[in-house]
Amino acid sequence: MTKNIDINSIARPNVVKLMPYRNTREDYPGELFLDANESSFGPANLVSNSNPPIPASQELDPLQTNRYPDPYCIKVKERFIAKHDCGLSIDNIFIGSGSDEAIDNLTRVFCKPGVDKCLICPPTFEMYEMACEINDIEVLKIDLKTSNRPFQLQIDKVIQTLENDPLIKIVWLIAPGNPTGVALNQKDLLAILESSYKGIVAIDEAYIDFVGDGYQSMAKYVSKYNNLVLIQTMSKSFGLAGARVGFAISSPEVIKLMNSVKTPFNISVLAQNAAFEALSPESIKSMRRIVSEINHTRDEILVPALEKMPNVKAVLGSGATNFILVQFCSSDGTVSNDFTKKLYEILATEFNVLLRNRAHLPGCYGSLRISIGTRDEMYRILEALEKAFEKLNKE
Ligand SMILES: Cc1ncc(COP(=O)(O)O)c(C=O)c1O
Structure with a gap:
């Protein structure tokens, strides 16, 4: 099936009326x-x-x-669509200062402050909720499953909620997930697109380059479902977090609205140049080599070593991203957020090792998220963990 929603009828009327800023050089x-x-x-x-x-x-x-930069980053978009090789055109791409800008922009295009709602599925990336809070949008939550296919969608509940509430303008999903590290089942994502829901289905693919065989970006579905918006970034696999370049891939109707809301020169000359160079065919090959090194380090060095440590209860999420989610326990095997917080603080204050505490999120009890760096960095974190456990186990 295909879906062809009247995008202007679900966007904010004031945004539909906007005339994008135009400079003389256009x-x-x-x-x-x-x-x-x-x-x-x-x-x-x-x-x-x-x-x-x-x-x-x-x-x-x-x-x-x-000179002011190209407002539409045409050269970067040309290389980005060549990477995807699935019939996308420049009209399918929005570029933001990081995908954070794309997330905020999409929220402002579709959600009327004080009226509309978004749906998120925790544990999830915090920027969706933050964009909603900034824009006075109510956030509905349906947690991911915690048992029986952990960190997958409660798909029936999600679809039912979306179909029954026309005020939900955006559902925010991540594939593969942060902080879960688990790739959402694409059958579920397609079921949402196929449902009678008439809002935006935003799927954040920030970590898509790290997923193994068979799991691909959903970019090829953008021509079938005009309410699908994919979010991607140059901050992860391409190593350009400091340049701040992120993408939305969607139908021309959605992209047109996003472009009319953005500030005219949102991507600097320096960032456009960095992204253009990083998207060259040679650089994409290099990115793939780095991704396979990161995946190897994760699966062959870090995860096996962690699984041997008595203070590691479980590696909860792993296998599809450049980070893993690890649940820790005290020497008697008890998991507690208290123990995990102490571990997190000792690592930061005594070993200068910074991890991300995710213990407060649903399904992440007692867990820290660890980014995968170089092999040396992983040996250093393993050593720091051993020493921190020694100290904590004596308490
Ligand atoms: C799922 C997800 N989306 C988006 C981002 C933000 O990326 P950017 O650096 O492009 O703003 C992150 C960053 O951690 C992320 O995990």
């Missing part, structure tokens, strides 16, 4: 650019000391950082 090619109040001299630190100052040369400032 209308004329130009040669002498005196339209945007930029500096013709270039970055001040690269301008000569002479009087009058001589503008920085192209050699000194090859990216022309004195």
